[in-house]
Amino acid sequence: MEFLFRAFGPPDATAAPQTTEGAANSSASVAGGGAMGMIIWIVILFAMFYFLIIMPQRRKDKEFKSMMGKLKVGDKIVTIGGIIGKVTSMEETTLEIKTGDTKMEISRKSISAILGKSNKDPNKAIER
Helix, strand or coil, X not given: CHHHHHHHCXXXXXXXCCCHHHHHHHHHHHHHHHHHHHHHHHHXXXXXXXXXXXXXXXXXXXXXXXXXXXXCCCCEEEECCCCEEEEEEECCCEEEEEECCEEEEEEHHHEEEEEXXXXXXXXXXXXX
């Protein structure tokens, strides 16, 4: 605990003046504590960045990959633009969907939800 107080605590204003020899030793120890304090803050910021940004994005990517694994010809889907269609053919990076009388070729990454074969309500979709 004393280390944390020295690294992050306020400077001691009541300390007695030191000789030049003592001042040199004191400044070296303060510089070392300051550098260690800086490293601790960098580690804390990196941990916060990881838990707030990287980890949730990995979770979303994992859910999207599992959703794409469940996708098959005949499923109803919703695109990120809100278009609802039925998958008629699948390729490696694209899908062909039919909406009404129109056929469209879309990217797999533009799918936001799979409605399934029997589900008619887009609000009950498997969300991305």
